[in-house]
Amino acid sequence: MKNPCEQFVEWLETESGELPPSLRAHLDRCVHCQHEYALHSAYQKAVQAVRSEPVPATQVQWSQIAQRLKAPQARPRWAWRGVWAPALAFGAMAGLGILFWLTPRNHPELARLEQTNPKPFSVGTTSTQSTDTPLSSDGSVLPMPPPTYSDSVVPFSGSVEEPAEPSQRATTSTRELKSEPSPHRREMAMASPEGATSFARNGAPDLRNINPTFQPLEMEPIVPQGGENADYLSVNYNEASQTEATPSDAIICSF
Amino acid sequence: MDDLLGGYTTHTLNDEQLVTRAREGDTEAMEELFQRYRQPLFRIVYRSVRNQDEAEDIVQDVFLKAFERLHLFKERSQFSTWLIRIAMNLCTDRARQSQRRQALLQREADHKLAWMTHPHPPDPEEVVQQNVFHEVFYKALNQLPEPQRQLILMRDIEQMEYEQIAEILKTTVGGVKLRVMRARRALKIQLEPLLRAIGEIE
Known part of the structure; x- marks a missing residue:
């Protein structure tokens, strides 16, 4: 039930004709x-x-x-109405396409890097000399070799050597998959003391010759992330795996 | 000049017949519609914009739009209602576009009402004689949002029926009543200090 004040305001707002006597009496007081x-x-x-x-009269x-x-x-506006939007859209798309096509090839920095840096390692699947297969003749899994990028780290061999030519390195690495490791790689592996591997950039000077107090960072041990239920396929580089692999096995690695 | 067609002149045709003929490109039917509604439309627009030149520009634009888009008129409402809807939309557009002009008009109105804040307000009878109610009303009305302004103009000034307003705004009669009520409340809030200043209320 609304109070008289609310009823009165409602009467004012709804333009409901004459003021009822009850509200008139309320209005007086x-x-x-x-x-x-x-x-x-x-x-x-x-x-x-x-x-x-x-x-005023209009x-x-x-x-x-x-x-x-x-x-x-007199002006054929209709003729242009439907043309501008598609034309602009086509022009914008063509411009973007041209920009996308031209920019990488013409970029001077990319061109310089392509000329100065050797190409990354490839297993040479397109090579006519390559006979690589994912499995060895007895069915065991052959491990992938570590990638050899120009700026990647490699075990320090104790002496500064010029890196091999990219084409030669790729061929050598491919051969290493199927045969024993090269003397050069074995030498590098032996030069590194167990648990405290020294690293140097390819072609970089030995920092210990410059600063005797230099201590290379120690590698953190690899900790399995998958908990107790995770099975890891053991991988030894340059050796055929002794464990039989199944299609569900996967090798997850990071560099 | 009357166009004799089937024994009828354009003066005797109703709006629907004229609209049908205007759709077919009959300029005399268009002219007849224009003559019928130019002054009522001008009155509404003039009260909205309060400027004769601007009101005439808007009226021209209303008829141009109406005749150019006559094929879009579905005859679910009256032709006059459709014209008013176009006019109200154009008034709203103008109001949005001319914020600067509104500010100038507001300053002008403030200047005209400056005497109200004078410590010795004039005699109320003199106020009535100067017919300041217009200025007071429009000053308060201009404080409202455009939709509320239009509702007050259509319902309280032009005294349109709720049904017609509902058709113009494409809403229900109940919705229009509610909006009008809210618009009046808002307008009274704006009016109260001005009415008190001229001594109309205590």
């Missing part, structure tokens, strides 16, 4: 409703004043409308 009524009356008065305000003539109605017909 309620200051709040008297204020609302005075505001409403003044509002009505203002509205009446605006309604009675004279509006000067708009039919000839003006007719003239403007004819104007668009």
Whole structure:
């Protein structure tokens, strides 16, 4: 049940005809409703004043409308309406395509790197001399050789040597998969003391010759991440695996 | 000039018939529609923008749009209602585009009402004589958002039926009543200090 003040405001807002006697009696003694009524009356008065305000006669003539109605017909706007958007879209796409096509080839830094750096290791699957197969003749898994990038780290051999030519290195590495390791690689492996392998960038000077106090960072031991239920396929580089692999086995490695 | 067609002149045709003929490119039917609605439309637009030149520009644009897009008029409402809807949309667009103009008009209105804040307000009878109600009303009305302004103009000033407003706004009659009520409340809040300043309320 609404109180009389709410009923009165509702009556004002809904324009519901004559004020009921009960609300009239309430209006006589309620200051709040008297204020609302005075505001409403003044509002009505203002509205009446605006309604009675004279509006000038319009000067708009039919000839003006007719003239403007004819104007668009002379100009074939419709002919261009459907053309601009597709043309702009096509132009933007063509521009992006050209930019994408040209940028890598013309970039001077990339061109310089291509000339100066040897290409990364490849197993030579496209080579005519290669007879690589994923499995050896007895069915055991052959491990992948470690990648040999120009800026990757390699076990330090104790002496600074010039890196082999890229093509020669790739061929050698491919051969190593099928035969015993090269003397050079075995030498490198033997030169590294167990558990504290020294590293040097390919072609970089031995830092220990420059600073005797230099201590290379120790490698953190590999900790299995898969918990107790994870099986890892043991991999020994340059040796055929003794464990029979199944198709579900996977070798996950990072460099 | 009357166009005799089937024994009828354009003056005797109703809106639907004129619209049908106007759709077929009959310029005399268009002219007849224009003559019928130019002044009522101008009155609504003039009260909305309060500037004769601007109101006339808008009225021209309304008729141009209406005749160019007559094929879009589905005759679910009256032609006059459709014209008012176009006019209200154009008024709204103008109001958005001319924020700077509105600010100037507001400053002008403030200047005109500056005497209200004077420590010795003039006699109320004198106020009535100066017919300041217009300025007070429009000053308060201009504080409202455009949709509420249009509702007050359509319902309280032009005294349109709720049904017609509902058609213009493409909503229900109940929805229009509710919106009008809210618009009035908002307008009264804006009006109250101004009415008090001219001594209309205590």
